[in-house]
């Protein structure tokens with residue numbers, strides 16, 4: 001049976017609505033907040049009074065109003081608290097500290113431990129978090145730490161088949177050394193949430209962020225929140241099958257999209273033709289794009305077809321208003337080939353769904369998993385109406 005809403009629930013709901021409006025639509029006057037939230041002037045005044053008293057909202061100047069007194073503008077106080085975002089990648093661990101409005105305060109990049117065991121990853125993350133909090137000279141409370149990992153997250157454990165993590169107890173390992181609220185999510189989701197809040201997905205109600213890096217993934221963001229599936233495993237776009245008896249994928253299956261579109265697979269193909277290609281995957285991928293030989297162009301033309309096919313599938317499955325192509329390899333490929341990728345996607349998607357969608361390049365760059373991870377504690381803070389959770 002559904003629990004009855006109490007006055008306290010309603011108050012918390014009102015606080016969350018006001019805070020969300022000021023966070024994403026800043027700065028605003030009390031009158032504008034009432035219009036945008038549909039709350040009464042009296043409710044807005046009460047909630048704003050509380051938020052100002054708690055230091056969550058501050059005044060931000062005045063605007064003239066027609067005939068009457070000037071109206072005071074309000075905004076979220078960046079100094080209300082510090083949030084930390086962590087990108088646990090296969091090659092590096094990036095840790096960044098931000099203020100509440102996600103202005104970067106400090107950051108550090110550490111090489112990923114080898115082998116990348118859950119224990120070694122946790123030790124590395126904790127070291128990085130301590131360093132950035134020292135550097136940020138955080139006098140403000142730490143509202144939370146968000147962590148993007150290369151796999152799906154279910155109840156604090158991480159499943160990342162391609163790096164051999166099967167139910168890795170990362171949350172328990174991190175909690176032992178961390179005195180702040182902790183939020184774990186798939187790195188694809190954290191980047192997706194960042195693009196939806198601040199980047200190329202801004203303002204679109206249903207965004208699919210298609211991530212092409214060494215591997216391939218996607219995040220479906222509906223009204224600013226990633227769709228995670230029943231157990232956190234949604235969005236594994238790279239392991240959808242595009243060929244029966246196809247190329248072997250890192251996950252062990254055959255014919256996955258990742259085996260045709262991931263930078264790892266493309267560079268491997270390039271290396272068979274160019275044995276002296278750079279050992280570093282990203283540099284090798286750049287030289288594949290720059291080579292412009294008949295062989296390299298053939299590899300890229302095929303990659304474009306698979307990108308279009310995969311995006312066409314996403315459009316048919318999710319009917320999004322926008323598809324954002326991101327990830328470091330996706331951005332490089334898209335810079336040169338986005339019009340052809342769109343054309344291929346149009347070929348595979350149903351006509352009506354394709355007419356309703358924009359296919360655009362990501363705006364936040366490839367290194368925004370950490371920023372995205374920092375949106376996790378912020379989302380929690382906003383949803384709770386400005387009350388930090390433990």
Ligand SMILES: [Zn+2]
Pocket residue numbers: 238239249250251252253256258
């Ligand atoms: Zn696979």
